[in-house]
Amino acid sequence: MSGARGITLVGRDAPLWLAAAALRRALGPAGVAVRAVELPAEAGAADLYPTLPAIEALHNQIGIDEAALLRNTRGAFTLGQNFVDASGAGRPSFLHSYGAHGTAIDGGDFFPHWVRARHHGLGVGLDDFSLTASAALGGRLFFPDTDSEVYGRSDYGYHLPAAAYAKSLQAIARHLGVELFEAANITVERGDGIAALLLDDGRRIESALFADLTRERLLSGGDGFEAWDTPGDRVLRALAPRPAALPAYAEIRASEGGWTGLFPSLTHIHIQHVFSHALTTDEAALKAAEKIVGLPLGGVTIRPFAAGVAAEPWGGNVIALGDAACVFDPVHGFALHGLQLAIVHLLAAYPADGAGYEARRAEYNRVLRSHFARVADFQTAHHALQRYSGAFWDAARALPVPDELTHRIDLFTARGELPPLEDESLPPDSWRALLVGHGIIPQSWRPAADRLPPEEVKAHFRKMLGFVREAVLRQPTHDACLARILQPAHD
Structure with a gap:
């Protein structure tokens, strides 16, 4: 299957469909075909995306109706994040509000x-x-x-349950004309760059450009990813019952072994508990999260994460987006913000023809890495300045600034x-x-x-x-x- 003026995205869950819908909406009128190769979903019931207010502009560009989105996802609004000391250090709480x-x-x-x-x-x-x-x-x-x-x-952002958000975005992307391919796994056929993708059902997809949205960096390659130091490297996600009155913000509770985020949606409180495997076992982390939340937890998953940035987000004819381009510490909910930054700058640099291709790619890489570095600075400042007690936070303060x-x-x-x-x-x-x-x-x-x-x-x-x-x-x-x-x- 040829794609002389097309881009083929490979990924899963909401990031794949958000990128596909945005690219199709912006590039479709210029005759650019957008294809999405969907790998098996990983988002579970407890997974949720906190968003910054800027996501509304991207939603509007795509044509997403806010009320319909919240109805379909059972999501909620958020006015910010309230940081609370549960570590015993006695630090006062503070609100990072969006305004x-x-x-x-x-x-x-x-x-x-x-x-x-x-x-x-x-x-x-x-x-x-x-x-x-x-x-x-x-x-x-x-x-x-x-x-x-x-x-x-x-301003306000959203708390969007990940699986339902992905389903809504997929329907919008397909309505816009994104061509869908499903695959359990793919094989990359390489030539001068990537020549084609071979799907497990035998189909072969050629494309002028490919976008890698996989956490495994299947297209970009495992090399060339620069790690960022963070105090945590594992995240527990779970569901807790929602309170009678739904808060209009997330709460981030710092404890000796890490931090626990409570993110309200319409039906539940979505829990994220970040810790370090060098300091805490998975079993101890679950007990700590249950104690800090003070509510029964269900739908528990524990996964590793490694923060960092691609040394070259756009290499050859492969563009890294989402987790393939940059992974932030989960504490401020910047995952979709990073993806949005990459989408916006890709649209600005997208090659209409072969002219200036190398220069466009080099500028995209420079600007995007600079944007990511500024966001990472915000998180580094949080870790350097906090005065919470415990080995986790001692390690955070010791990180380079x-x-x-x-x-x-x-x-x-x-x-x-x-x-x-x-x-x-x-x-x-x-x-x-x-x-x-x-x-x-x-x-x-x-x-x-x-x-x-x-x-x-x-x-x-x-x-x-x-x-x-x-x-x-x-x-x-x-x-x-x-x-x-x-x-x-x-x-």
């Missing part, structure tokens, strides 16, 4: 004014000035409107600034939530903040806090919102 903190004061950034006020005795935390953080901690969702958009960015990240943390500590870095995909408010959450209150602030008298700043703060309280009280609870979505549509 802005405060609104502009006198045309300038809010944050320096907050830092200055903290040094003069302000007892109001950063979260109190955030629409999304205040809503999440108050048991509500937050959907932006005209007034809130003027105040500041308010890149010089560029050290400079970023030092500059923020000195005067609350985040140096602009190329290829940054996480907003400044996420970095501020992380750094302040781990106890860094900048020692100084931009001098421009000193121009306003303290009483004028206090008046701005009072107005902001009043607006946040009133805006949040108008918002629905998570359960009320999902109940409306689940109601059948009427003509």
